[in-house]
Amino acid sequence: MLFVWPKELKQLGLLGMNSRNINYIARHNPRHLYPIVDNKLLTKKAAIDAGIRVPELLGVIESNHELSKLPQLLAPLTQFVIKPTRGSGGKGILVISGREFDFFLKTNGSKILQSDIRRHVNNILSGLYSLGGKPDKAMIEAMIQYDDIFNEYTYEGVPDLRVIVYKGFPIMAMLRCATHSSDGRANLHQGAIGVGIDILTGKSQYAVQHGRPVTEHPDTGKSFKDLSIPYWQEILRLTAGCHEMTGLGYIGCDIVIDKEQGPMILELNARPGLAIQLACGLGLEKRLSFIDRLSTEVMEQDADKRVSFLMSNQFQE
Amino acid sequence: MSPRAQVYLLGLLLIIMGLGLMAYKSEMLSMPVKPGEYATVWTVEAKVGFTADGGAVKVSLALPKNQNNMEVIEELFSSSGYGFNIYDNAGHKRAEWTKRMASGKQTLYYKLDVYKRPSGEGLPEFDASKMRAKPNWQGERQEALRNAAASIINNSWQTSSNKESFARQLLKSLNDKSNNDARLIHNNLPDKKTVDIALDLLSLAEIPAHIIRGIYLEDDRNRMSADALVEIFDGEKWIVFSPNTGAKGLPDNFLVWQRGDVSMLDVAGGSRSAVSFSVLANDVPARKVALEQMGGEQAALLDYSIYSLPIEQQSVFKFILLVPIGALIVIFLRVVIGIRTAGTFMPVLLAIAFIQTHLLNGVLIFLLILSIGLFVRSYLSRLDLLLVARIAAVVVIVVCLMSFISIVSFKLGVEQALTITFFPMIIIAWTIEHMSILWEDDGPMEVLIQTAGSLLVAIMCYLAMTNHYIEHWMFNFPELLFTLLGMIIILGHYTGYRMSELLRFRYMRRS
Ligand SMILES: Nc1ncnc2c1ncn2[C@@H]1O[C@H](COP(=O)(O)OP(=O)(O)O)[C@@H](O)[C@H]1O
Ligand SMILES: [Mg+2]
Numbered sequence: 001m002l003f004v005w006p007k008e009l010k011q012l013g014l015l016g017m018n019s020r021n022i023n024y025i026a027r028h029n030p031r032h033l034y035p036i037v038d039n040k041l042l043t044k045k046a047a048i049d050a051g052i053r054v055p056e057l058l059g060v061i062e063s064n065h066e067l068s069k070l071p072q073l074l075a076p077l078t079q080f081v082i083k084p085t086r087g088s089g090g091k092g093i094l095v096i097s098g099r100e101f102d103f104f105l106k107t108n109g110s111k112i113l114q115s116d117i118r119r120h121v122n123n124i125l126s127g128l129y130s131l132g133g134k135p136d137k138a139m140i141e142a143m144i145q146y147d148d149i150f151n152e153y154t155y156e157g158v159p160d161l162r163v164i165v166y167k168g169f170p171i172m173a174m175l176r177c178a179t180h181s182s183d184g185r186a187n188l189h190q191g192a193i194g195v196g197i198d199i200l201t202g203k204s205q206y207a208v209q210h211g212r213p214v215t216e217h218p219d220t221g222k223s224f225k226d227l228s229i230p231y232w233q234e235i236l237r238l239t240a241g242c243h244e245m246t247g248l249g250y251i252g253c254d255i256v257i258d259k260e261q262g263p264m265i266l267e268l269n270a271r272p273g274l275a276i277q278l279a280c281g282l283g284l285e286k287r288l289s290f291i292d293r294l295s296t297e298v299m300e301q302d303a304d305k306r307v308s309f310l311m312s313n314q315f316q317e
Numbered sequence: 318m319s320p321r322a323q324v325y326l327l328g329l330l331l332i333i334m335g336l337g338l339m340a341y342k343s344e345m346l347s348m349p350v351k352p353g354e355y356a357t358v359w360t361v362e363a364k365v366g367f368t369a370d371g372g373a374v375k376v377s378l379a380l381p382k383n384q385n386n387m388e389v390i391e392e393l394f395s396s397s398g399y400g401f402n403i404y405d406n407a408g409h410k411r412a413e414w415t416k417r418m419a420s421g422k423q424t425l426y427y428k429l430d431v432y433k434r435p436s437g438e439g440l441p442e443f444d445a446s447k448m449r450a451k452p453n454w455q456g457e458r459q460e461a462l463r464n465a466a467a468s469i470i471n472n473s474w475q476t477s478s479n480k481e482s483f484a485r486q487l488l489k490s491l492n493d494k495s496n497n498d499a500r501l502i503h504n505n506l507p508d509k510k511t512v513d514i515a516l517d518l519l520s521l522a523e524i525p526a527h528i529i530r531g532i533y534l535e536d537d538r539n540r541m542s543a544d545a546l547v548e549i550f551d552g553e554k555w556i557v558f559s560p561n562t563g564a565k566g567l568p569d570n571f572l573v574w575q576r577g578d579v580s581m582l583d584v585a586g587g588s589r590s591a592v593s594f595s596v597l598a599n600d601v602p603a604r605k606v607a608l609e610q611m612g613g614e615q616a617a618l619l620d621y622s623i624y625s626l627p628i629e630q631q632s633v634f635k636f637i638l639l640v641p642i643g644a645l646i647v648i649f650l651r652v653v654i655g656i657r658t659a660g661t662f663m664p665v666l667l668a669i670a671f672i673q674t675h676l677l678n679g680v681l682i683f684l685l686i687l688s689i690g691l692f693v694r695s696y697l698s699r700l701d702l703l704l705v706a707r708i709a710a711v712v713v714i715v716v717c718l719m720s721f722i723s724i725v726s727f728k729l730g731v732e733q734a735l736t737i738t739f740f741p742m743i744i745i746a747w748t749i750e751h752m753s754i755l756w757e758d759d760g761p762m763e764v765l766i767q768t769a770g771s772l773l774v775a776i777m778c779y780l781a782m783t784n785h786y787i788e789h790w791m792f793n794f795p796e797l798l799f800t801l802l803g804m805i806i807i808l809g810h811y812t813g814y815r816m817s818e819l820l821r822f823r824y825m826r827r828s
Contacts, residue, residue: 281826
């Protein structure tokens with residue numbers, strides 16, 4: 001089959017790009033609230049204020065003349081991540097997982113020098129990776145030590161969990177697992193695997209790579225069948241709380257699970273992609289309209305109550 | 318009212334308003350809805366080349382005569398470093414370039430736009446009293462030649478009834494390969510062309526005759542030399558013949574450059590001089606007609622139309638009015654089809670550049686610049702430059718490439734490439750930057766997809782923007798802008814699936 005008929009997509013309740021932009025993003029995400037999610041530094045601050053855990057911030061480089069601080073900043077660090085504060089789609093993210101003599105080790109094992117990092121930071125500052133090429137800042141973050149449970153589900157990269165939260169209700173989730181071809185980053189269009197996660201149980205349902213179904217990780221051979229995400233209830237509450245934190249109605253929360261500290265928010269997206277539907281094998285439209293039909297009393301509950309409401313209703317009226 | 322209903326209402330209103338105004342203008346003010354006839358304007362370029370001896374130089378070039386069926390609209394001379402003037406020499410207009418010192422290869426240009434009128438034929442009056450000097454074929458050795466000439470003249474005389482048919486017979490025999498006399502004459506005078514021989518024979522027969530030099534207006538002809546015709550006087554009027562076929566009459570598409578026995582080009586102080594011509598056709602709508610029809614008092618709408626602007630601004634507006642068409646197409650292709658392009662409206666700018674360069678040239682130049690640019694940029698990325706500086710550097714390189722392409726194509730005689738100066742350089746530099754990041758992050762495949770997407774969209778825009786109908790409508794009915802606006806507003810509220818999504822979700826799990 002080369003394509004699907006629009007009628008079929010409609011039946012599956014698939015959300016298209018145009019509909020997402022007009023009916024959900026434009027309608028429920030007020031523009032003036034975007035900076036909180038578009039700027040990762042502001043997201044971090046807002047999350048800390050709201051009592052939500054985030055990866056530790058180790059330093060910020062704001063401008064070119066601060067580049068000279070870089071050696072001093074990096075000296076005590078062995079594992080860290082450098083990223084643009086306004087990047088998206090995994091662009092400009094450098095994950096350093098160790099050091100060897102003068103070299104810094106990337107997750108894929110290749111070695112780079114401090115001068116390479118400096119150039120990378122320079123690129124970030126000049127806006128190479130940010131939307132519209134606006135000058136940007138570079139942030140240095142602690143590297144997440146992912147939970148052992150994911151050991152065989154990812155290759156050279158931290159798996160992150162994407163949860164779509166609509167009006168404060170988490171409605172769909174997928175785990176993104178890095179592969180060799182995605183270069184340690186967990187962005188689907190770069191070749192990472194999307195594992196659809198049942199929003200009610202945290203268990204895997206389905207998995208895709210490049211839009212096609214897969215059953216096991218191509219690099220490790222581990223089957224996704226019995227993957228179950230730990231801390232599931234806590235994750236649901238965490239993501240539901242992002243609604244209050246940002247004021248946005250339609251967001252994608254990126255969650256990572258640290259070995260010691262448990263789930264934390266990596267970043268938030270005001271324009272979350274549609275690939276999650278492929279990963280779950282489910283259309284978003286039905287769940288979105290389920291939420292739209294809820295009464296205001298239900299909507300005005302706090303995050304914990306909203307999650308338990310979902311648990312008991314299971315998207316059924 | 319829901320925003321959705323508002324959008325559709327506003328959109329429809331705008332569409333109707335635009336179409337209504339258009340209908341009013343075409344009904345009441347008889348502005349033609351169909352594009353009128355397109356008249357062809359020919360751009361002819363004469364290129365004078367010679368090698369200067371190192372001293373003073375004087376170049377004089379015959380200029381085209383006014384002709385009943387041709388109208389010279391505009392003339393342009395290039396005279397870098399030369400003194401230039403136009404003078405009249407006994408009814409012949411000539412251009413003269415002068416310079417105190419020149420050496421080496423020299424090139425001078427004269428360019429003109431001519432419009433061929435559908436009607437009007439023939440050439441103006443011409444003094445018939447002057448006879449061409451008879452050829453000097455004296456002596457023993459030329460006897461055979463003299464006899465052959467006399468024999469041809471005699472035969473033609475026998476087989477004709479008047480001067481016109483005599484001339485035709487003469488030309489026929491001269492071109493007849495099996496005619497022994499003609500062969501003998503050609504062999505004896507190997508340097509002379511048939512025209513010159515014909516003129517010699519005509520003068521021996523006491524018929525006033527002279528040469529006409531000029532060029533045939535045919536599209537896209539480069540580096541051709543002037544063609545010659547023969548004109549004879551039959552006692553009442555001048556008649557033109559083609560020396561090679563004997564066909565009578567001035568060919569319809571013949572631009573007379575010089576008439577009578579004066580030289581085409583004189584160069585003093587130089588050698589190896591030659592003049593060559595290139596011809597290019599441009600289609601221009603014959604708007605004048607429409608304009609004359611619309612004149613009158615009721616046309617307040619027209620007083621504020623684009624025609625009230627000076628010609629130069631009009632031609633600028635022609636482009637500006639086409640930009641919204643490009644924008645509409647871009648929106649359609651992105652929102653309904655789902656084509657990915659590099660930079661939202663970059664393809665429109667590209668399409669405008671293509672209009673100037675012609676499609677194929679434009680696409681080739683774009684791909685060339687893009688690939689060389691990507692190559693250079695991959696080196697620049699190793700130099701630790703700031704982004705702004707890097708883009709500026711790429712701009713400089715793009716400009717270098719363009720100059721280079723212009724110069725090379727000019728040397729090769731490909732004229733269109735010269736206009737690539739219209740390429741939106743900054744945008745291309747940004748595109749190169751964007752593509753190179755894409756290459757690093759998402760691999761060459763994505764670069765290919767986006768380049769192809771951008772090109773596809775640009776070509777679609779180009780095709781729409783160069784469509785005669787669309788061009789005519791946008792220029793003559795600018796109120797259609799309202800219609801476009803309405804369509805854009807409605808498209809902006811399209812929430813259906815994109816065509817590309819039918820592909821993207823083809824492996825979607827069906828339950
Ligand atoms: N602190 C971190 N530790 C380990 N990996 C990280 C860290 N931050 C980001 N990554 C990796 O980079 C990917 C993209 O990061 P994210 O912050 O979501 O940026 P983007 O907005 O570009 O998607 C993550 O999925 C993860 O694999
Ligand atoms: Mg992300």
